[in-house]
Amino acid sequence: MISAFTGQQIRDAEQPLLDSGEGAVLMQRAAYGLAQEVVRLVKAKRKLRGACITVLAGKGNNGGDGLFAASILARRGMRTTAVLASAEVHTEALGAFLAAGGRVLRLDPGNAEELAVLCAGDDVIIDALLGTGARGGLREASAELVASLQELKPRCVVACDLPSGLDAATGEVHWPVLEADVTVTFGGIKAGLMTDPGEGCAGHVVLVQIGIEDSLDTPELHRLDATDLHALLPKPGRRSHKYSRGVLGVVAGSARFAGAAVLSVHAAAMAGAGMVRYVGPESAARHVLSRTPEALWETDDPGRVQAWLLGPGVDGEDQLGRAGDAAQSALAAELPVVVDAGALSILPERCPAHWILTPHAGELATLLAALPSTGEVAVTREDVESRPLHFVRKAAEQTGATVLLKGATTLVASPSGVVFSQSEGTAWMATAGSGDVLGGILGALLAQSEDSVRDDDGAYAAMGLKPDDRWAAVAAVAASVHGRAGSMASEDFNGGPLTASAIMTAVPHVIGSLTAEYDPARP
Numbered sequence: 001m002i003s004a005f006t007g008q009q010i011r012d013a014e015q016p017l018l019d020s021g022e023g024a025v026l027m028q029r030a031a032y033g034l035a036q037e038v039v040r041l042v043k044a045k046r047k048l049r050g051a052c053i054t055v056l057a058g059k060g061n062n063g064g065d066g067l068f069a070a071s072i073l074a075r076r077g078m079r080t081t082a083v084l085a086s087a088e089v090h091t092e093a094l095g096a097f098l099a100a101g102g103r104v105l106r107l108d109p110g111n112a113e114e115l116a117v118l119c120a121g122d123d124v125i126i127d128a129l130l131g132t133g134a135r136g137g138l139r140e141a142s143a144e145l146v147a148s149l150q151e152l153k154p155r156c157v158v159a160c161d162l163p164s165g166l167d168a169a170t171g172e173v174h175w176p177v178l179e180a181d182v183t184v185t186f187g188g189i190k191a192g193l194m195t196d197p198g199e200g201c202a203g204h205v206v207l208v209q210i211g212i213e214d215s216l217d218t219p220e221l222h223r224l225d226a227t228d229l230h231a232l233l234p235k236p237g238r239r240s241h242k243y244s245r246g247v248l249g250v251v252a253g254s255a256r257f258a259g260a261a262v263l264s265v266h267a268a269a270m271a272g273a274g275m276v277r278y279v280g281p282e283s284a285a286r287h288v289l290s291r292t293p294e295a296l297w298e299t300d301d302p303g304r305v306q307a308w309l310l311g312p313g314v315d316g317e318d319q320l321g322r323a324g325d326a327a328q329s330a331l332a333a334e335l336p337v338v339v340d341a342g343a344l345s346i347l348p349e350r351c352p353a354h355w356i357l358t359p360h361a362g363e364l365a366t367l368l369a370a371l372p373s374t375g376e377v378a379v380t381r382e383d384v385e386s387r388p389l390h391f392v393r394k395a396a397e398q399t400g401a402t403v404l405l406k407g408a409t410t411l412v413a414s415p416s417g418v419v420f421s422q423s424e425g426t427a428w429m430a431t432a433g434s435g436d437v438l439g440g441i442l443g444a445l446l447a448q449s450e451d452s453v454r455d456d457d458g459a460y461a462a463m464g465l466k467p468d469d470r471w472a473a474v475a476a477v478a479a480s481v482h483g484r485a486g487s488m489a490s491e492d493f494n495g496g497p498l499t500a501s502a503i504m505t506a507v508p509h510v511i512g513s514l515t516a517e518y519d520p521a522r523p
């Protein structure tokens with residue numbers, strides 16, 4: 001599992017080492033790691049000697065890291081320039097930089113644009129203006145320099161610790177920010193690098209260990225990796241049968257939106273549900289069965305299920321009524337439920353943690369506005385997009401449900417505030433029906449994993465998760481499988497566009513490769 005921390009948590013972990021006089025050692029480790037990454041990036045394109053590097057250095061320790069790193073690069077034959085954004089900068093680091101032969105330019109209120117033009121064509125620009133000590137965003141000449149540089153589309157930007165202007169704890173962004181190709185972060189990944197909009201500015205994140213790792217507190221965010229997925233994804237055993245594998249009930253689609261039912265039912269079947277029972281009008285059921293003949297169409301009593309998916313494409317009184325009936329029976333039987341799209345309007349006042357709501361930003365804004373207790377003044381889609389971590393936690397806390405907020409980075413919050421962040425997808429997944437496929441995958445995983453989630457000796461408990469937090473992990477598994485399937489499908493088209501149907505087709509491949517046992521005989 002990948003963990004991320006707030007800036008304050010990192011600073012707290014550093015404090016004992018700073019108190020014992022090891023601050024300079026920490027900074028050297030950070031600077032060396034940063035310089036190594038720049039060397040790797042330059043070498044991928046050209047020889048080191050003569051490569052042009054500019055470091056934008058602020059007045060704090062972040063600027064110190066950048067200047068020390070640049071002095072290492074200067075000693076390796078690169079032409080290094082420091083743009084000093086403040087009259088005061090880290091004295092020792094500036095001394096080391098000058099001693100290594102670096103050139104110094106000073107940013108002043110009149111020369112930001114000129115300096116931007118001067119360094120935009122460099123092989124690498126290191127952004128070391130602000131780090132975890134930042135309050136708010138870049139100001140005055142620094143803001144002007146970064147805004148001009150961003151417009152000039154520099155070749156390669158490496159952020160020192162985090163892109164300057166980004167809130168390390170929340171991922172909120174104070175524009176302008178110089179968007180990085182690579183962020184080299186120290187001691188622990190900052191939470192703001194694993195949630196949007198911050199993650200969208202950070203590029204590829206490289207973690208450099210500096211010796212504080214054992215002192216870090218409980219992570220602010222978690223991200224499942226392939227090893228976790230291998231441990232958590234359900235696998236049938238020799239004695240499995242279709243009922244023991246997990247039956248999913250689906251109330252989706254309507255006369256108007258039959259496609260959502262087709263996609264969510266088929267995705268559930270592709271994600272390994274033992275059986276899918278579809279509940280809906282005959283007009284939609286005909287389409288569902290023609291795409292997925294394996295599904296059963298249930299008119300009245302749907303029979304036993306292990307989980308429900310309610311809402312994709314649900315529209316009109318009849319289908320909302322069926323979703324409401326299924327919700328009631330799920331509540332009584334304590335079954336896990338995915339509540340998506342149309343069904344988000346029929347939530348009970350308080351949901352259990354095994355109800356997983358799957359809104360996109362617009363739906364989350366509507367949901368929050370409808371809650372009596374939010375205390376928020378009219379939350380808009382833009383508000384959610386600029387502070388997704390804040391709002392997903394708030395929605396989970398106030399509804400009692402687990403909330404999965406869809407986006408380029410998908411966040412899942414449990415009602416206690418544990419948050420998972422997954423980001424394996426591609427922007428081509430922003431296409432109609434993609435969310436219906438996610439609903440089907442999540443429903444199928446819930447139906448198959450219900451026992452293992454509730455089992456205190458199961459794989460979810462083994463990750464150290466409390467019972468109510470484990471549903472968020474199942475949702476994170478689904479988001480990861482969905483993202484990986486989208487990326488795999490797009491790769492099959494040479495990185496081109498995809499349809500929701502193409503995502504579904506890739507799902508079994510993704511699950512197959514993640515669950516494959518290690519076979520030493522395999523090449």
Ligand SMILES: NC(=O)C1=CN([C@@H]2O[C@H](COP(=O)(O)OP(=O)(O)OC[C@H]3O[C@@H](n4cnc5c(N)ncnc54)[C@H](O)[C@@H]3O)[C@@H](O)[C@H]2O)[C@@H](O)CC1
Nearest residue numbers: 023026027030060061062130131132133134135136137161
């Ligand atoms: N504490 C340590 O020993 C280590 C710190 N490291 C680096 O140090 C950074 C944190 O250093 P600092 O605490 O000095 O913080 P920063 O480097 O973020 O700088 C804070 C300074 O900038 C000023 N400032 C804050 N917000 C500003 C704004 N919006 N505009 C202009 N100036 C602003 C503050 O008054 C303060 O003087 C980390 O991000 C990391 O890069 C690493 O070297 C590892 C070790």
Ligand SMILES: Nc1ncnc2c1ncn2[C@@H]1O[C@H](COP(=O)(O)OP(=O)(O)O)[C@@H](O)[C@H]1O
Nearest residue numbers: 406407408425426427429430432433434435436
């Ligand atoms: N830019 C993006 N990059 C990666 N994935 C995305 C992006 N935008 C959306 N997605 C994913 O695509 C899906 C869209 O879901 P949703 O908005 O509900 O679509 P629909 O209602 O049409 O099915 C979500 O799983 C979301 O995480």
Ligand SMILES: [K+]
Nearest residue numbers: 127130162164
């Ligand atoms: K920075």
